[in-house]
Amino acid sequence: MDKIIRCITSDGAVMATAIDASDIVFTAKKLHNLSRSSTAALGRLLCAASMMGNMLKQNDAFINLRVLGDGEMGAVVAVADSRGNVRGYVENPQAATEYYNSGKINVAKAVGKNGTLSVLRDYGTGDPYIGQVELVSGEIAEDITNYFATSEQIPTVCALGVLVDREDGEVLLAGGLIIQLLPGAFDDTIDKLEKNVSKLEPVTTMLAKGMSILDICKTALEGFEVEVLDEYPVNYTCGCSREKLERYFMTMSDGDIRSMADEKGEAEAVCQFCNKKYVFTKDDLEALIAEKNS
Ligand SMILES: [Zn+2]
Numbered sequence: 001m002d003k004i005i006r007c008i009t010s011d012g013a014v015m016a017t018a019i020d021a022s023d024i025v026f027t028a029k030k031l032h033n034l035s036r037s038s039t040a041a042l043g044r045l046l047c048a049a050s051m052m053g054n055m056l057k058q059n060d061a062f063i064n065l066r067v068l069g070d071g072e073m074g075a076v077v078a079v080a081d082s083r084g085n086v087r088g089y090v091e092n093p094q095a096a097t098e099y100y101n102s103g104k105i106n107v108a109k110a111v112g113k114n115g116t117l118s119v120l121r122d123y124g125t126g127d128p129y130i131g132q133v134e135l136v137s138g139e140i141a142e143d144i145t146n147y148f149a150t151s152e153q154i155p156t157v158c159a160l161g162v163l164v165d166r167e168d169g170e171v172l173l174a175g176g177l178i179i180q181l182l183p184g185a186f187d188d189t190i191d192k193l194e195k196n197v198s199k200l201e202p203v204t205t206m207l208a209k210g211m212s213i214l215d216i217c218k219t220a221l222e223g224f225e226v227e228v229l230d231e232y233p234v235n236y237t238c239g240c241s242r243e244k245l246e247r248y249f250m251t252m253s254d255g256d257i258r259s260m261a262d263e264k265g266e267a268e269a270v271c272q273f274c275n276k277k278y279v280f281t282k283d284d285l286e287a288l289i290a291e292k293n294s
Helices: 023-033 038-055 107-111 141-151 186-200 203-207 214-219 240-248 252-258 282-292
Strands: 003-008 015-022 062-069 075-081 086-091 115-122 129-132 158-166 173-181 228-234 266-269 277-280
Touching: 003 038, 003 203, 003 214, 015 038, 015 252, 023 038, 023 086, 023 173, 038 062, 038 086, 038 107, 038 141, 038 158, 107 277, 115 141, 129 141, 141 158, 141 173, 158 203, 173 186, 173 203, 173 214, 186 214, 203 214, 214 228, 240 277, 240 282, 252 282, 277 282
Parallel strands: none
Antiparallel strands: 003 015, 003 228, 015 173, 062 075, 062 115, 075 086, 115 129, 158 173, 266 277
16 A cells, blocks of 8 residues: 655754655556556656645645646646645656666656646645746656745755556556755755765665665655654545536536537546546536526
8 A cells, every 4th residue: 555654853954755656656557548658757746746745734735736848748747635645647648658778767758858847736725826847857856856946945855756667567666755954954964965865776766675665764864863744545546526527517608518418418528537437418417507597
């Protein structure tokens, strides 16, 4: 089962969040029938969204990350609640896969290096805070790091990894780590942290060794006293429902609702996050129009 953990150094100077999202990314790959590069891109963004969602305090808060580069991937979208439960999709699930010499998937090639990362945070008030930065690499982790540095002025280290079987394209492991300096950190803290980060192995390498997410945080924070703030199970979850769709339809005009029905007199809506299909008959649509106007 996937898990997310948040740790803080006892001097309150550094926060570390780590996730094992292997099942989440496995589920996303299966749901959307993703190519290797699309799996890696969406998987990384799902890890980031889950960790950033988990940082939100309010119960009904959520975060929406959207990467849109000039590669053939198109938009990559991930949405997480404040527990870190997450869902997402990519515009082109079958983006071509190229590899670096190291054997790693060239995510930047598929995503594109020119474009934007948008971050929408809603604290449950319906009045979201939106930040946007230019992509700096298209590899996603660097783009998240840059977002925190430029948009929120929080010095951040972000590592995201998805290990895909080169033969059959299955997800073997996926995970992430975000380390943040909190206000008031001293220079020696920064030096110590930089040393730790420079020798940190990729997250999937650490997971493959059997390290827990707590082990990963402790390794990143070596030399500090570490306290666990919380640890939760996390899942790929979609909150879509027929009722939510109906509420959305009710915001449309009568004519637009009627025009959704096809020759067979049915309207079909497919959730882009989980591919669940909802069918509304002509009678269902008329009933909605009647309720809307009552
Ligand atoms: Zn859904």
